[in-house]
Amino acid sequence: MDQIQDKLTGEPFTPARSDQKFATRENQIRYNNLKARKKRRAKAEIDRTLDANRNILKRLLEEQKEVVKSRDYLLGAGFHFGISTHKIEKNGKTWSCVYEYALMPLKDNRLLITKA
Template identity: 50%
Template sequence: MKEDNIETAIDPLTGEEFVPKRSNQKFASRENQIRYNNLQAAKERQAKAKTRKILNSNRKALQKVLGPNDEIVRSLDFLKGAGLDLQYCTHTIRINNLNWTCIDDYAYALIDTNIFKIVKLNQ
């Protein structure tokens, strides 16, 4: 006797109805799952692209300003002239009662009015 109450699922990528072989199966095929996940990752990369471009530019500016030095002191005008956009950073840390603004592995901190110290982290 055939059972008519077969559970079906809808594939999120194609919208097709299918009979899942496992209780947690969401896609009709492995190819659909891979394609769906790749599309989702592409959307996320695209959403972050503008910000990441600015962060990469900021990192290059700090790298260029620091040069071969372990640490250096520069004015706000100098940093802005080098291309640093102070509105974008990856994280902040607090070391020796000083707040450091970080862009990946570079950091800068305000040490006096419009004077910043720049360092490379994890040396």
């Protein structure tokens, strides 16, 4: 079999298998860890914001089934309205969701918050 270059170090090696891309298992692990770290860093800011939003909604609901809060109240609590995980249609209304929590705009700049 011909020599190929290790994907991490670029060193030439002769693979033992046809699908082998790394000279050593340690190089493969290091390459995958670096790749995962790069992905985590790229998502970190949004993930932190989503986590903070979820914690705010969790704290507001506690054991209640639903709660109504003003947009200003949520902003004051640190909620970021620009980031959500998904949207759902429920009773003909569009709800913005942060993981398992759903928010639906009401009149007078208030929002109904519930578990989705």
